[in-house]
Amino acid sequence: MTISLEAIRRCFEGAVPAQIATCAPDGTPNVAYLSQVHYVDDRHVALSFQFFSKTRENVLANPYAMAQVIDPLSGVHYRLSLQYLQTETEGPLFQYMKARLAGVASHTGMSEVFVLRGADVYRVLDIQCAAPATVIEDRMPASLLPALRACSSRLVRCTELAALLDETLAGLAGHFGVAHAMLLMFDAASRHLYTVASLGYPESGVGSEIALGAGVIGVAAREQTPIRIGFMTSDYSYSRALRQRSGGTDGGEREIPFPGLSAPHSQMAVPITGGGRLLGVLYVESEQSMCFTYEHEDAFVALAAQLGFAMQLLEQSADRNDAVAEAPRAKVTSGEAVTVRRYAADNSVFVEGDYLIKGVAGAILWKLLSDHAQGRSEFTNRELRLDASLRLPDISDNLEARLILLHRRLQERCPYFRIEKTGRGRFRLAVDCPVRLEAVS
Amino acid sequence: MLNAAHAAFIGRYTSMSVAARDARNHPVVGRALGCRVSESRSRLTVFLSASRAAPVLACLKENGAIALAVTRPTTNETLQLKGAVVEILPLAAADAAEMAAYRESFVAELTSLGYGREFSKGVLAGNEDSVAVVVELVSVFDQTPGPRAGTRMEGRT
Numbered sequence A: 001m002t003i004s005l006e007a008i009r010r011c012f013e014g015a016v017p018a019q020i021a022t023c024a025p026d027g028t029p030n031v032a033y034l035s036q037v038h039y040v041d042d043r044h045v046a047l048s049f050q051f052f053s054k055t056r057e058n059v060l061a062n063p064y065a066m067a068q069v070i071d072p073l074s075g076v077h078y079r080l081s082l083q084y085l086q087t088e089t090e091g092p093l094f095q096y097m098k099a100r101l102a103g104v105a106s107h108t109g110m111s112e113v114f115v116l117r118g119a120d121v122y123r124v125l126d127i128q129c130a131a132p133a134t135v136i137e138d139r140m141p142a143s144l145l146p147a148l149r150a151c152s153s154r155l156v157r158c159t160e161l162a163a164l165l166d167e168t169l170a171g172l173a174g175h176f177g178v179a180h181a182m183l184l185m186f187d188a189a190s191r192h193l194y195t196v197a198s199l200g201y202p203e204s205g206v207g208s209e210i211a212l213g214a215g216v217i218g219v220a221a222r223e224q225t226p227i228r229i230g231f232m233t234s235d236y237s238y239s240r241a242l243r244q245r246s247g248g249t250d251g252g253e254r255e256i257p258f259p260g261l262s263a264p265h266s267q268m269a270v271p272i273t274g275g276g277r278l279l280g281v282l283y284v285e286s287e288q289s290m291c292f293t294y295e296h297e298d299a300f301v302a303l304a305a306q307l308g309f310a311m312q313l314l315e316q317s318a319d320r321n322d323a324v325a326e327a328p329r330a331k332v333t334s335g336e337a338v339t340v341r342r343y344a345a346d347n348s349v350f351v352e353g354d355y356l357i358k359g360v361a362g363a364i365l366w367k368l369l370s371d372h373a374q375g376r377s378e379f380t381n382r383e384l385r386l387d388a389s390l391r392l393p394d395i396s397d398n399l400e401a402r403l404i405l406l407h408r409r410l411q412e413r414c415p416y417f418r419i420e421k422t423g424r425g426r427f428r429l430a431v432d433c434p435v436r437l438e439a440v441s
Numbered sequence B: 001m002l003n004a005a006h007a008a009f010i011g012r013y014t015s016m017s018v019a020a021r022d023a024r025n026h027p028v029v030g031r032a033l034g035c036r037v038s039e040s041r042s043r044l045t046v047f048l049s050a051s052r053a054a055p056v057l058a059c060l061k062e063n064g065a066i067a068l069a070v071t072r073p074t075t076n077e078t079l080q081l082k083g084a085v086v087e088i089l090p091l092a093a094a095d096a097a098e099m100a101a102y103r104e105s106f107v108a109e110l111t112s113l114g115y116g117r118e119f120s121k122g123v124l125a126g127n128e129d130s131v132a133v134v135v136e137l138v139s140v141f142d143q144t145p146g147p148r149a150g151t152r153m154e155g156r157t
Helices: A004-013 A055-059 A094-106 A147-157 A161-176 A214-221 A293-317 A359-373 A381-386 A401-411 B004-010 B054-063 B091-113 B117-123
Strands: A020-022 A029-034 A037-041 A044-049 A066-070 A077-090 A116-131 A182-186 A194-200 A209-211 A227-229 A266-274 A275-286 A338-343 A350-353 A354-357 A378-380 A417-423 A427-432 A437-438 B017-020 B027-037 B043-049 B065-071 B078-090 B130-142 B151-155
Touching: A004 A037, A004 A066, A004 A293, A020 A055, A020 B017, A029 A055, A029 A359, A029 B043, A029 B065, A029 B078, A037 A094, A044 A077, A044 A094, A094 A116, A094 A214, A094 A227, A094 A359, A147 A161, A147 A293, A161 A182, A161 A194, A161 A293, A161 A401, A182 A214, A194 A214, A194 A275, A194 A401, A209 A214, A214 A227, A214 A266, A214 A275, A266 A293, A266 B091, A275 A293, A275 A350, A293 A401, A293 A417, A338 A359, A354 A359, A354 A401, A359 A401, A359 A427, A359 A437, A378 A381, A381 A401, A401 A417, B004 B078, B017 B043, B017 B054, B027 B054, B027 B065, B027 B091, B043 B065, B043 B078, B043 B091, B054 B078, B054 B130, B065 B130, B091 B117, B091 B130
Parallel strands: A066 B027, A338 A437
Antiparallel strands: A020 A029, A020 A066, A020 B027, A029 B017, A037 A044, A044 A116, A066 A077, A077 A116, A182 A194, A182 A275, A194 A209, A227 A266, A266 A275, A338 A350, A350 A354, A378 A427, A417 A427, B017 B027, B017 B065, B027 B043, B043 B130, B065 B078, B078 B130, B130 B151
C-alpha cells in the first residue's frame, strides 16, 4: 500500500460524497454514491448500509469493491480497493456511524431517508491516488501533539479531582481553542451522567443530567466509543428533550437545565473509562460545522484516557490522611431560619422552596445538615463512604465527584451554607443561619 | 433509450462517476469529465482523463462493460446508466467545447454549495489528456437516495 489510510483521513469527514463500484457475478459493473465512508482503523473502512441496493446485492455475491474518496480541500481523488468482510448492526461502530450519518443527512436535507441499517466493514487492499504524484501536496493537518502535551502536563500536576476537572477545561480552552465543553460523571445506580464542570455557557449547568443512551453524550457513554459529528442534526440535539423536564411535588423543577448550545454544528463526546468501567464523558461542541477533526478525536481520546486514570487515583487517595479531625462544635447562629425540605423518594432537596439537588448528592447534603443540627461541622470522605444511610455503591462511588457537584451547586444556588475543604478527604459544612429541616417521605 | 428530460439532466451541473471491471471481475471507479448524449439518445460519449482514469480505461478497452452514475449535488437526483463501449476516440474539437461548458456548470454547482475554487479545480482536473468513450446504452436506473433507488426506468429486457 503506497498511501496509508491514516494519511487521507480527511477524505472520510463526510464533507464530499464518495462513490463505490461493485460487480455483479455476470460482470456488469455498478457505481453508486455513498453517504459515508467511515475510517475504522489503518486497514479497514466501514460503509453505511441504508437501503437494499445493487451495491449490496453485488458485494454479497462478489466481495470486491472500489471506493473513490475525495479530499475536501484539494479535490484530489483516492481509490480504495476493498474486500467486504461483514455487516455490523449494533455496537460502538454502528452507533458511531449512525450518529454521524444523522449529521450528514441533516446537512444534506435527507434526514427522512437516511436511516442506518448496518455498518458494512471492508478490508482495504490498496490505495491509489488518481492525481499524478506531482500534484499530491503534503498537507498533513497541523499537529495537535503540542497542545495535547501542554494539556497533559497540566493534568499530572493535579492532586485533587476538582482541580483536575478545572484544569482539563482550562487546557481545552487554552491549548485547543475549545469554546464550549462539559465534563460529566456517570452514576451507575441511576444510569445517568451528571455535569460536574463546564466551559463557555451562561449557566454552568452543574448537576444537569443525561440518561445513558440519550444524544451524542449518552450514546458515546453507553457504547464506550467516541462520537464526533461535524454537522447540525436535530436527531442528537439536547435542546428539545432535555431542557427543563419538569415534575415535582414542591411546585418546582427537579431538573437542572442542560447548559449545552441549542443548535451545535459540531459535537464530540469522548467516554472516560478506567479499568474497563465507564467513569464519565468529556464533551465539546461548537457553533461552527466541521470544527473537530480526526486529530482532535485522537487527542481527546488520549486526554480522556489520562483523565480516567487520574480520576481513579485521586478518588482512592482522597480517603487517605483522613485521621478523624478534632471536631469543634458547630457555631451557633442566629437570625431567621431557612427551611430545607428533603423528599425521601428521590432525595431531592429544596432550600426555601427552590430546588437545589437530588440523588446521592442530595442525600449527602441532608446527612450533613442533620449532623450539623446535632452540633457537628467537620466531616471526612471516609465516614460518608461507610454511612449506610447514603447507600453509596461499593466500588466507584464517585464520592469526590458528588462532593464537587454539591459544593458547586451550593456555591451557585444557596447563600446559606457551603462546603469548605479542610484537608485531603476532609471538609467542613459552614452554615450561616439557623436551619429548619423538614423530611417528606 | 433516454427520455429528453434525462438527456438534459445528465450533461450539466452533475457529478459523474464511471465504473468498469477487470478480468477477475474486480470493479474499478473513476471520474468522468463530461458527456454528450447522441441525437437518438441511445448512445453516450463519456470524457475520461487518460491518466487519472487509467484503470477504468484499461478495463473498458479489455471488455467494454461500463456503468455511469450521474448526480446533481444540490438535489441529490441521481441516474445510473449502463452499457457497452463501442469505441474510444481522441477528443474532437466539439468535445473540448462540451467539456468546458460542463465544467463551468459543475463548478457553479459546487460554488453554490460553498466549495472553494481550489477544490473544484482538483475535482475536475484532467481535461488536458482526455479521451472520448462512446457507449451504447443498455439500461437506465433511478438512483436518487430513498426507497425507490435502484428502480429500472428504461432499457432493454
